[in-house]
Amino acid sequence: MSLLEGVPRRGLALLAALLVLLLVFPMFASGYLLAVGFLILYFAYVGQAWNVMMGFAGQLSLGHSLYVGLGAYAAAALYVHFGLSPWIGLGAAIALCALAGAAIGFLAFRFGVAGVYFAILTIAFAEFARIGFDHFAWVRGSSGLFLPVANYTENDLWNLRGSPTMFYYLMLAMTAGAFVLCHALLRSRMGYYWQAIRESPEAAEALGVNVFRCKMVAVVISAAMTSLAGVVFAFYYNNLFPEQIFHVSRSIELILGPIIGGIGTLFGPIVGAFLLTGLAEGLRELMLQLGIDVPGVKQVFYGLCLLLVVVFLPDGVWPPIARRLGLRRGP
Amino acid sequence: MPVEIYLNVAASGLLTGLVYGLMALGLSVIFGVVRVVNFAHGEMMTLAMYLTLVLFGALKLDPLVLLVPIAAALFVFGYLLQIGLINPFINRPEHSQFMLLVAVALILVNVQLIVFGPDAQGIRTTYSFDSYQLGPLIVDASKVYAAGAALVVAAALFAFFRFTLLGKAIRACADNYHGALVVGLNVKRLYALTFGIGAACVGAAGAMLMAVTDVTPTIGPAYTLLAFVIVITGGLGSMPGALLGGLLIGLTEALGGVLFTPSAKSMFAFGLLVLVLLFRPQGILGRKAA
Amino acid sequence: MLEVERLSKSFRGLHAVQEASFAVAEGSIVGLIGPNGAGKTTIFNMVAGVFPPDSGSVVFQGKPIHGFRPDQVCAAGIGRTFQMVKPFAGLTVLDNVVVGALLREKNVSAAKSYAAGILGRLGLGAKRDLLASSLTLPDRKRLEVARALATRPRLLLLDEVMAGLRPTECDQIVAVFRELNRDEGLAILLIEHVMRAVMALAQGIVVLHHGEVIARGAPEAVVRDPAVLESYLGEDVAL
Numbered sequence: 001m002s003l004l005e006g007v008p009r010r011g012l013a014l015l016a017a018l019l020v021l022l023l024v025f026p027m028f029a030s031g032y033l034l035a036v037g038f039l040i041l042y043f044a045y046v047g048q049a050w051n052v053m054m055g056f057a058g059q060l061s062l063g064h065s066l067y068v069g070l071g072a073y074a075a076a077a078l079y080v081h082f083g084l085s086p087w088i089g090l091g092a093a094i095a096l097c098a099l100a101g102a103a104i105g106f107l108a109f110r111f112g113v114a115g116v117y118f119a120i121l122t123i124a125f126a127e128f129a130r131i132g133f134d135h136f137a138w139v140r141g142s143s144g145l146f147l148p149v150a151n152y153t154e155n156d157l158w159n160l161r162g163s164p165t166m167f168y169y170l171m172l173a174m175t176a177g178a179f180v181l182c183h184a185l186l187r188s189r190m191g192y193y194w195q196a197i198r199e200s201p202e203a204a205e206a207l208g209v210n211v212f213r214c215k216m217v218a219v220v221i222s223a224a225m226t227s228l229a230g231v232v233f234a235f236y237y238n239n240l241f242p243e244q245i246f247h248v249s250r251s252i253e254l255i256l257g258p259i260i261g262g263i264g265t266l267f268g269p270i271v272g273a274f275l276l277t278g279l280a281e282g283l284r285e286l287m288l289q290l291g292i293d294v295p296g297v298k299q300v301f302y303g304l305c306l307l308l309v310v311v312f313l314p315d316g317v318w319p320p321i322a323r324r325l326g327l328r329r330g331p
Numbered sequence: 332m333p334v335e336i337y338l339n340v341a342a343s344g345l346l347t348g349l350v351y352g353l354m355a356l357g358l359s360v361i362f363g364v365v366r367v368v369n370f371a372h373g374e375m376m377t378l379a380m381y382l383t384l385v386l387f388g389a390l391k392l393d394p395l396v397l398l399v400p401i402a403a404a405l406f407v408f409g410y411l412l413q414i415g416l417i418n419p420f421i422n423r424p425e426h427s428q429f430m431l432l433v434a435v436a437l438i439l440v441n442v443q444l445i446v447f448g449p450d451a452q453g454i455r456t457t458y459s460f461d462s463y464q465l466g467p468l469i470v471d472a473s474k475v476y477a478a479g480a481a482l483v484v485a486a487a488l489f490a491f492f493r494f495t496l497l498g499k500a501i502r503a504c505a506d507n508y509h510g511a512l513v514v515g516l517n518v519k520r521l522y523a524l525t526f527g528i529g530a531a532c533v534g535a536a537g538a539m540l541m542a543v544t545d546v547t548p549t550i551g552p553a554y555t556l557l558a559f560v561i562v563i564t565g566g567l568g569s570m571p572g573a574l575l576g577g578l579l580i581g582l583t584e585a586l587g588g589v590l591f592t593p594s595a596k597s598m599f600a601f602g603l604l605v606l607v608l609l610f611r612p613q614g615i616l617g618r619k620a621a
Numbered sequence: 622m623l624e625v626e627r628l629s630k631s632f633r634g635l636h637a638v639q640e641a642s643f644a645v646a647e648g649s650i651v652g653l654i655g656p657n658g659a660g661k662t663t664i665f666n667m668v669a670g671v672f673p674p675d676s677g678s679v680v681f682q683g684k685p686i687h688g689f690r691p692d693q694v695c696a697a698g699i700g701r702t703f704q705m706v707k708p709f710a711g712l713t714v715l716d717n718v719v720v721g722a723l724l725r726e727k728n729v730s731a732a733k734s735y736a737a738g739i740l741g742r743l744g745l746g747a748k749r750d751l752l753a754s755s756l757t758l759p760d761r762k763r764l765e766v767a768r769a770l771a772t773r774p775r776l777l778l779l780d781e782v783m784a785g786l787r788p789t790e791c792d793q794i795v796a797v798f799r800e801l802n803r804d805e806g807l808a809i810l811l812i813e814h815v816m817r818a819v820m821a822l823a824q825g826i827v828v829l830h831h832g833e834v835i836a837r838g839a840p841e842a843v844v845r846d847p848a849v850l851e852s853y854l855g856e857d858v859a860l
Contacts, residue, residue, distance in 0.1 A: 116425060304438060
């Protein structure tokens with residue numbers, strides 16, 4: 001079955017236009033704008049990964065920072081201690097996160113932990129990691145793990161040492177790849193089963209769907225996808241602190257995009273990331289112009305956006321826009 | 332280490348645990364009746380703590396005296412929150428309400444950060460450095476007072492729900508939403524009252540805690556999680572359970588901090604949470620959901 | 622093809638089902654009737670795997686299936702509908718049935734064609750692209766049946782499908798079931814209160830009262846059985 005079957009022409013055209021825009025963006029963007037662009041794409045990617053678990057399979061995870069952190073630390077530690085390229089390190093990252101996700105999923109689903117209790121369970125595991133890694137000597141604990149940063153003259157893609165532009169294009173490729181993957185997943189047998197489980201697990205079971213197995217697959221895929229974001233995070237920022245990377249506010253940060261954009265939709269997380277990070281940075285610029293530099297304003301802005309969206313647009317910002325553009329039917 | 336040290340640490344943990352228990356009591360009341368998962372609980376507590384800080388600085392009144400106006404202020408806050416943000420959306424899916432409170436929490440924490448800054452701030456009372464001696468035990472006077480106040484407030488709450496008409500009306504709403512509507516109870520107003528009461532508990536606990544420890548904006552989320560651990564461990568919807576859970580968590584944290592490293596002490600709380608969620612999700616004193 | 626032997630289930634001391642035994646022959650239609658609270662849905666749930674029986678056995682096509690999970694029961698060839706319909710509200714009518722069809726079809730496009738065919742048989746073809754949440758109750762019931770049928774069951778469990786339907790709608794669905802039973806040999810076990818449907822469809826009836834089977838046999842005989850009448854109407858009924 002063609003991957004493009006069922007996608008409206010107009011949608012494809014818009015997507016192509018957006019892609020072209022994103023491709024040429026670095027050519028006329030300043031260093032600051034490029035960094036913002038990277039951040040937007042980062043959240044667009046990680047938002048899509050989270051969306052697989054929540055939007056597709058209906059499992060609310062508030063501890064996704066666990067996977068970002070595990071992935072980051074796995075690849076970074078292997079690089080720092082053994083000089084292994086992150087392209088090899090990502091194998092360890094994916095394996096580790098898939099295992100962690102499977103463990104959490106297994107514990108939760110076998111013991112019937114669902115809904116809000118499941119969310120709290122995920123927070124508990126992330127917190128566990130945060131405190132645990134603070135005492136984990138091999139990755140330098142709370143003092144932080146630092147990647148050697150040497151002056152480079154050219155981009156080293158193999159070791160992910162290079163200019164912000166390189167990272168931008170890497171993140172763009174990942175975001176685009178995630179989009180294609182989610183699109184394919186949604187139309188696959190598993191995608192149908194996930195949506196069925198999300199709507200009514202009992203009815204799904206009565207139709208022969210192995211609910212446990214499908215949920216596990218969603219959790220593992222989501223965790224594995226998120227681990228890659230962690231790998232890029234480590235090599236982009238070059239320093240890792242358990243206190244920061246595993247913190248619950250990271251988890252909340254990365255779910256804002258999909259929630260504001262629209263849970264369960266393909267384009268929602270991407271729209272959400274653009275809107276949120278774009279507006280937040282715009283706000284920051286505005287305040288700097290006015291001479292105000294107060295930490296915490298961005299977060300208040302995020303909180304207000306979340307509040308407004310949950311109250312007035314519970315399905316997210318994207319569905320009404322999509323309907324207006326003629327890309328969607330239904331209520 | 333000599334046994335006295337463990338006993339002292341344990342006693343200290345139990346006392347602090349009572350204050351935690353009061354905070355968790357507020358959450359239990361809110362969840363037990365209104366069925367809302369208050370993700371902003373800890374942030375409301377830090378709000379109360381900052382209010383205490385400000386009022387203490389302005390009026391020089393003891394925090395245990397301030398707990399009355401602070402509790403009242405938080406009552407109003409909770410009442411308005413329920414009426415404004417939660418009641419209108421009572422029929423939305425669970426995670427939608429949850430996200431609403433996540434948003435409130437986010438806003439609260441960062442407004443506190445903007446207004447008060449990130450540094451730890453505390454107050455010094457006349458008895459800040461006093462202690463009592465009971466045989467081999469030496470306990471901080473401030474902790475004893477705080478724990479005592481917590482018990483008094485908790486007892487008042489039990490009495491309210493047991494013996495007053497309003498308390499019974501609220502319990503009716505918790506037991507049977509439609510039944511309560513049918514007999515003419517104004518459920519939405521009762522929900523708002525309940526949230527207010529839960530918030531007042533948090534307010535009181537916050538004022539007490541200010542006598543014992545310092546406040547920074549970032550401990551808000553930590554207290555939210557702590558409150559959930561306590562309530563889930565002790566039993567959702569069970570008031571004695573919340574206090575019991577508080578005692579248990581206070582004890583585990585204190586002993587864990589001394590047996591291992593202090594910074595790892597919350598790991599034990601989380602470990603306990605995971606075990607309870609898996610093996611006894613209704614908590615120690617909770618009733619199994621029908 | 623389905624043999625239920627001495628099935629029992631208690632809930633906290635309440636004996637919902639006590640030593641119930643009955644059989645559904647290959648390709649036949651059996652009605653399960655009885656007053657409210659008799660234990661009919663409990664039996665259904667045990668056969669469908671929602672919870673295991675306390676004792677007794679359920680044997681389907683020679684293989685024991687008691688203790689199976691619901692998805693395993695479905696894979697074995699038993700489909701079911703729910704008393705309170707559970708459509709996948711956010712999915713289209715077609716996609717609802719596709720979920721069922723995916724059990725036996727190799728891929729999504731094959732499932733889609735098969736699903737479309739089933740929708741046609743149940744008169745929902747024109748509504749295939751509508752969201753399930755926008756359907757009326759009779760259509761939701763038809764959707765529920767279509768979904769279960771898409772799993773190609775050999776036995777279909779129908780839980781009060783007629784409830785809430787007008788007589789004409791009821792007759793329409795009865796006709797569909799008759800046709801499926803006749804053309805494909807689909808066996809049906811139905812719980813029903815609407816006697817019009819039971820008498821029109823059932824070749825055999827099993828009557829349940831207080832968790833026990835009090836009568837079984839051909840419809841005409843069962844409806845005249847004094848024990849049955851007493852269970853529905855009470856003791857002082859002049860015959």
